[in-house]
Amino acid sequence: xxxxxxxxxxxxxxxxxxxxxxxxxxxxxxxxxxxxxxxxxxxxxxxxxxxxxxxxxxxxxxxxxxxxxxxxxxxxxxxxxxxxxxxxxxxxxxxxxxxxxxxxxxxxxxxxxxxxxxxxxxxxxxxxxxxxxxxxxxxxxxxxxxxxxxxxxxxxxxxxxxxxxxxxxxxxxxxxxxxxxxxxxxxxxxxxxxxxxxxxxxxxxxxxxxxxxxx
Numbered sequence: 001x002x003x004x005x006x007x008x009x010x011x012x013x014x015x016x017x018x019x020x021x022x023x024x025x026x027x028x029x030x031x032x033x034x035x036x037x038x039x040x041x042x043x044x045x046x047x048x049x050x051x052x053x054x055x056x057x058x059x060x061x062x063x064x065x066x067x068x069x070x071x072x073x074x075x076x077x078x079x080x081x082x083x084x085x086x087x088x089x090x091x092x093x094x095x096x097x098x099x100x101x102x103x104x105x106x107x108x109x110x111x112x113x114x115x116x117x118x119x120x121x122x123x124x125x126x127x128x129x130x131x132x133x134x135x136x137x138x139x140x141x142x143x144x145x146x147x148x149x150x151x152x153x154x155x156x157x158x159x160x161x162x163x164x165x166x167x168x169x170x171x172x173x174x175x176x177x178x179x180x181x182x183x184x185x186x187x188x189x190x191x192x193x194x195x196x197x198x199x200x201x202x203x204x205x206x207x208x209x210x211x212x213x214x215x
Contacts, residue, residue, distance in 0.1 A: 007209040018119035020177040038078025061146040099198035106212035116141035153184030
């Protein structure tokens with residue numbers, strides 16, 4: 001006779017990335033509009049921005065928003081008022097990824113596993129997301145790179161979250177849309193799930209015995 005009882009999860013915690021896992025975003029249009037207002041070429045603007053150590057320092061909380069804005073203008077060779085820059089910078093967010101967010105919320109409600117966030121972001125986007133997505137305030141374990149001073153795929157970022165959760169790497173799952181971040185988590189012993197789609201996330205967690213109806 002088949003056993004229909006819920007499978008005991010192989011993990012105690014599930015750690016979700018935010019961008020393109022729980023929240024969707026797009027850089028292209030905001031950066032193109034910034035280039036237009038700054039009267040600089042739009043071609044290569046994204047590559048130029050992300051090639052700068054400045055961006056990663058901003059994500060580690062080593063650069064203030066005012067400093068970042070000034071150096072952003074310098075890097076691109078143009079000028080844009082801070083308020084205009086802020087509006088464009090925060091306009092990258094296009095909405096929630098409903099199926100995965102619903103799954104994460106159901107896991108929180110079920111309490112079979114602990115649920116956390118580990119995301120590379122910056123103080124401007126952190127404030128924007130917390131204002132736009134009130135569920136972030138309800139989650140106990142939200143770890144943002146600019147607040148913890150570490151960013152993925154650095155081992156210290158994962159270690160920080162595992163320490164706060166009190167869970168060993170082998171008993172945690174990590175969900176991210178960036179392969180390098182997933183591979184770094186796996187190298188530390190976490191169960192890595194590449195978020196190629198909401199279904200891929202659900203299937204990956206199901207293989208670990210984690211489902212929305214887990215008790």
